[in-house]
Amino acid sequence: MVTVLASAAFVASWSSGFVIAKIATVDTPATTLLAWRFAPLAVVLIVVALATGAFRGVSRTELRQQATIGLFAQFGYCAFVYAAVGAGIATGTTALIDAVQPLVVATLVGPLLGLRVRGGQWVGLALGAGGVAAVVGSQLGGSDASAAAYLLPAAAMACLIVGTFAERRAPARLPVVTTLTIHVSVTAAALIVLAVATGTLAPPAEAGFWFAAVLSAVLPTLVAYGLYWWLLRRVGITALNALLFLVAPTTALAGTALLGEPLTVVTVVGFALCASGVALVLRFDGARAMPADERPTGTPDGAGPDAVPPADRPAATPADERPDEKVRSAVNGPRLVDVSPSRSAVRPGRAQREAEEACRR
Secondary structure, rough: OHHHHHHHHHHHHHHHHHHHHHHHHOOOOOHHHHHHHHHHHHHHHHHHHHHOOOOOOHHHHHHHHHHHHHHHHHHHHHHHHHHHHHOOOOOHHHHHHHHOOHHHHHHHHHHOOOOOOOHHHHHHHHHHHHHHHHHHHHHHHOOOOOHHHHHEEEEEHHHHHHHHHHHHOOOOOOHHHHHHHHHHHHHHHHHHHHHHHHHHOOOOOOOOOOOOHHHHHHHHHHHHHHHHHHHHHHOOOOHHHHHHHHHHHHHHHHHHHOOOOOHHHHHHHHHHHHHHHHHHHHHHHHOOOOOOOHHHOOOOOOOOOOOOOOOOOOOOOOOOHHHHHHHHHHHHHHOOOOOOOOOEEEEHHHHHHHHHHHHHH
């Protein structure tokens, strides 16, 4: 029951970000709302992180890596989503284009991560692309957005994919409060620079603006992000991707009820096609999951070897692992693994040499 309630809260809080963006930026520039959404939150998180010692032992390299991930996954994503909504694209359509991220990651970015793409996943990508094309095509000419504006939510999706790729390649697995503080802080700094450059930093005095800023800081940032990491450990990446897709129809229904956005038959058919494509891709993603005793070192329960690792995933090697198993993990592991009690990181290109050294030790 707790997982079900958390899943529902996650979908609702993630969807709220699109609706809040549409409502709050009617009379206020998006850069103003975003800057005052992230800047106060960054201060709060920095104070909490320093008080709890969350940055103890974090190297400069790890800070740079997480800062890069934050610039793409939060700053780039939020900036393009707000730009898309401001351009007149329906909130549900923006959420739908973003929701096909698992299809693109599994079929296009997957090979870059060393993952094998199955034929069914290509079919899923085609179904998802067809669904997006149907929804976008039904709205062209019926909204204030130009055809080129639909590239904005695609750019937001691309930023998430780049952030996912960078996080997958990063050897560090820091606690959630640490990564969240870094991501929010670099996003706040970038937004302040952008707001100053565009002359939109000064906030309005209306209480409605501050209510929207606080609401967007709490719901789509703290609640949605926090539940994302909790659910990732609880249900795994495959189920979480399915929940991410539920954000799109939830946002569409909220947009229809609260904003009067149209919900046509073609839109519903497009959502169904995308749902079929995502389900097909996630089915094959789930099939790649391995039993716990066959999983590469460092992969937690509830996630397959190809799942995107959470920021606080431990990378410890079991103390009773046999040397031959350590060598096999080092040679065949698709990403960083531990091969000795000293937890020395092994990169794929140096696996053989490091494995031999592990045997000698």
